[in-house]
Amino acid sequence: MRQSHQLPLVGLLLFSLIPSQLCEICEVSEENYIRLKPLLNTMNQSEYTRGTSFSANVLLSLQLVGIQNQNLKQKLIQQIEYTMKRRLSQVSSGELALIILALGACHNPDENLIYDYHLIDKLENKFQAEIENMEAHNGNPLTNYYQLSLDVLALCLFNGTYSTTKVVNYFTPENKNYYFGSQFSVDTGAMAVLALTCVKRSLINGQVKTDESNLKNISIYIKSLVEKILSEKKENGLIGNTFSTGEAMQALFVSSDYYHENDWNCQQTLNTVLTEISQGAFSTPTAAAQVLPALMGKTFLDVNKDSSCVSAAGNFSNSTHEPVTVTTPGSQSSISVNYSVRINETYSANVTVPNGSVFLDVMEKAQKMNDTIFGFTMEERSWGPYITSVQGLWASNNDRTYWELLSGGIPLSQGVGSYVVHDGENLEVRWSKY
Numbered sequence: 001m002r003q004s005h006q007l008p009l010v011g012l013l014l015f016s017l018i019p020s021q022l023c024e025i026c027e028v029s030e031e032n033y034i035r036l037k038p039l040l041n042t043m044n045q046s047e048y049t050r051g052t053s054f055s056a057n058v059l060l061s062l063q064l065v066g067i068q069n070q071n072l073k074q075k076l077i078q079q080i081e082y083t084m085k086r087r088l089s090q091v092s093s094g095e096l097a098l099i100i101l102a103l104g105a106c107h108n109p110d111e112n113l114i115y116d117y118h119l120i121d122k123l124e125n126k127f128q129a130e131i132e133n134m135e136a137h138n139g140n141p142l143t144n145y146y147q148l149s150l151d152v153l154a155l156c157l158f159n160g161t162y163s164t165t166k167v168v169n170y171f172t173p174e175n176k177n178y179y180f181g182s183q184f185s186v187d188t189g190a191m192a193v194l195a196l197t198c199v200k201r202s203l204i205n206g207q208v209k210t211d212e213s214n215l216k217n218i219s220i221y222i223k224s225l226v227e228k229i230l231s232e233k234k235e236n237g238l239i240g241n242t243f244s245t246g247e248a249m250q251a252l253f254v255s256s257d258y259y260h261e262n263d264w265n266c267q268q269t270l271n272t273v274l275t276e277i278s279q280g281a282f283s284t285p286t287a288a289a290q291v292l293p294a295l296m297g298k299t300f301l302d303v304n305k306d307s308s309c310v311s312a313a314g315n316f317s318n319s320t321h322e323p324v325t326v327t328t329p330g331s332q333s334s335i336s337v338n339y340s341v342r343i344n345e346t347y348s349a350n351v352t353v354p355n356g357s358v359f360l361d362v363m364e365k366a367q368k369m370n371d372t373i374f375g376f377t378m379e380e381r382s383w384g385p386y387i388t389s390v391q392g393l394w395a396s397n398n399d400r401t402y403w404e405l406l407s408g409g410i411p412l413s414q415g416v417g418s419y420v421v422h423d424g425e426n427l428e429v430r431w432s433k434y
């Protein structure tokens with residue numbers, strides 16, 4: 001008798017638990033916001049403004065998670081406006097897409113800048129130029145598929161014109177542009193899933209008309225890309241590497257129809273990312289900006305949702321002015337590394353640098369020692385300096401060539417400006433194809 005009384009109660013309890021568990025959004029809880037502080041501190045270091053895609057990345061991230069740091073936002077917008085006035089023609093398609101996403105996020109007053117500067121038309125042209133380059137150069141875009149995905153995403157979210165058929169033609173999961181060598185690029189795949197999901201939604205809502213087969217193909221592509229992303233999941237929950245995980249999470253948030261609940265333990269991924277934050281892994285503003293939205297349950301598809309910009313996070317951002325704890329290298333001790341440039345032959349030198357130096361310091365020192373062999377050029381990208389040439393040999397997107405960074409023969413997952421070198425290490429820049 002007692003049991004039969006309890007049964008409905010237990011049933012009710014279960015009923016109320018199950019749905020909430022199914023809908024559980026994997027995001028950092030409010031009491032854990034403090035663990036995100038290092039990211040905000042890093043993003044706050046905008047005194048050294050690093051060009052537009054850096055500003056757009058940070059602004060987009062702040063807008064999406066609803067952080068009310070007007071001072072920083074104003075600085076970033078100024079930087080973006082400066083670029084729009086002076087050098088919009090030199091901005092790459094993906095950078096422009098990021099600018100549009102950042103300015104348009106949350107329907108704030110800056111959204112007008114998109115229309116004042118005709119940014120959507122300009123993006124349509126830059127996207128067209130990417131496609132023309134692919135047609136002329138063996139399927140290689142001017143930039144890369146990460147940027148093409150950003151283009152489609154921005155055009156889709158802000159009612160630009162694009163051809164769904166072209167998207168279907170170019171975004172097949174077998175396309176070589178999703179790969180660097182034989183390695184699937186999780187960052188690229190994730191951005192493509194976000195773009196394709198946006199396109200799929202506007203087809204379903206009837207905002208864009210197309211034939212059934214395009215819609216069907218887009219769904220097939222999303223499914224296949226999601227499988228590839230999930231197959232890059234590591235034992236500790238990271239997807240690809242530390243720096244691609246945030247974007248992979250965004251892609252998996254919007255595509256939950258395409259994988260099984262058991263295929264991904266979101267909480268494990270989240271916890272590992274939080275641990276990485278505490279170890280200082282996201283020490284560049286772009287790294288911090290790219291991971292933050294996912295940690296707060298946001299995706300780039302929330303950009304034009306009205307409700308996306310208000311959040312409890314606004315409150316914890318005001319007190320972020322403490323200096324960042326940087327691990328100061330012990331006294332003035334020196335370390336020495338072996339540095340090589342490999343084209344067909346290998347040119348090596350022993351280089352001594354202060355303890356705590358980064359890869360770039362080694363390259364500069366070697367250049368001073370022998371400019372003919374170790375001379376190089378670089379340009380500032382959103383993630384920091386990117387090596388464009390060594391010994392006068394230039395990387396080329398049309399040929400898919402680049403200068404690869406390695407340590408002990410293993411490719412690095414950080415650029416020359418952030419990778420801290422160790423005593424006795426074998427560093428190499430290698431002329432490679434991707």
Ligand code: CBY
Nearest residue numbers: 095144146187243244386387402404405411412413414415
């Ligand atoms: N952003 C872009 O256009 C870049 C897209 C991206 C997929 C990007 C990673 C991902 C991201 N979230 O931004 C990307 N890298 C690309 C496309 C490329 C290629 C650039 C040329 C092209 N076609 O556009 C290329 C040549 C394959 C490449 N990345 C090279 C490198 C190496 C750079 C070496 C150099 N010459 O300076 C390097 C260091 C790998 C190596 N071992 O040589 C590299 N990339 C790394 C490590 C990274 C990660 C940076 C992580 C960090 N903490 O610094 C990266 C996030 C990123 C930037 N590359 Co690429 C990938 C990762 O590890 N998850 C859009 C624009 C608007 O900003």
